[in-house]
Amino acid sequence: MSASKPLLLVLHVLSDAHLSQLAQSFDVLYAPDAARCAEALTAHGPRVQAVLTVGAIGLSAVQMQAMPQLRWVGALGAGYENIDVAYARAHGIAVSNGAGTNDQCVADHAFGLVIAAVRGLVRLDRLTRQGVWRNDIPLPPNVSGKRLGILGLGTIGQKIARRAQAFDMPVGYHNRRPKDGVDFTYFDSVLALAQWADVLLVATPGGAGTRHLVDAPVIAALGPQGYVVNIARGSVVDTAALAQALRTGALAGAGLDVYESEPLPPAELLDLDNVVLTPHVAGWSPEAVQATVDLFLDNAHRHFAGQPLVTPV
Secondary structure (H helix, E strand, O other): OOOOOOEEEEOOOOOHHHHHHHHOOOEEEEOOOHHHHHHHHHHHHHHEEEEEEEOOOOEOHHHHHOOOOOOEEEEEOOOOOOEOHHHHHHOOOEEEOOOOOOHHHHHHHHHHHHHHHHHOHHHHHHHHHOOOOHHHOOOOOOOOOOOEEEEOOOHHHHHHHHHHHHOOOOEEEEOOOOOOOOOOEEOOOHHHHHHHOOEEEEOOOOOHHHOOOEOHHHHHHHOOOOEEEEOOOHHHEOHHHHHHHHHHOOOOEEEEOOOOOOOOOOHHHOOOOOEEEOOOOOOOOHHHHHHHHHHHHHHHHHHHOOOOOOOEO
8 A cells, every 4th residue: 555645444335437537546444234334344444544335334433443543534426324423523534525515416316206206117017017008007197187295305305395396296395493495385393284285295305313203193194195205324224114104005105215224125015015125225326426426536536635625514
């Protein structure tokens, strides 16, 4: 390893091309799973100066303690819920994220899940392959005209709302407080939003403060013609309550990209054909990944030059 480059510990899966791009600025220690991470910390922890991670993987205080020279942690993507930011700040470790690099990709995927869930596209595909024609199945409902309730009207939520407007969907939202400069209808609780909405779309950050915000009463409020779409974090939705509602017909359908069980699939949902499942890829595309790696390197150059980070946490 070079004496002139900082040592970077990479905890997320990256392509060879992106690892090569990072290697232009860092000595790269690639450890994209728990076992390799533990080995890397034991062998090289005292020399690590920077860490690249993602919100779902994070970085704990115990791990930071094993890296006494650590001065900066960068998260790919906007999420950083499993990085111990409080510990980092208390010990002079800067933290940045990839805010803004994958917003369009997440919004595209979210609206794809809305269409797939409401129209039942996965189920229709399966039936078509089995030789079933439209005369023998219930007609799927419109997406246009449905009321879209967005839980978490941040940057991504607003991009999803823009797509919904193209489908003539009335948009409502719930945040901790009303958002300035927004014309959408504000609801002061998740329950009130669910009572109004046909589709409840979860776009709020993860973490302890939002755990199971979408619980059994919220799901019941959506009703048997309602839908849940989650592109945020699996912890925000009570999976057991969701499975029960989908199984009994108390909820019409769901589209999920994130799970409480991930990276394992949600066992309670696997036998249901009224839910569309994708493997936490809403924010990942070639364009989005390149943008977030570029931003990580921009933050890196600024940090090691003593300049302000572009996207500090």
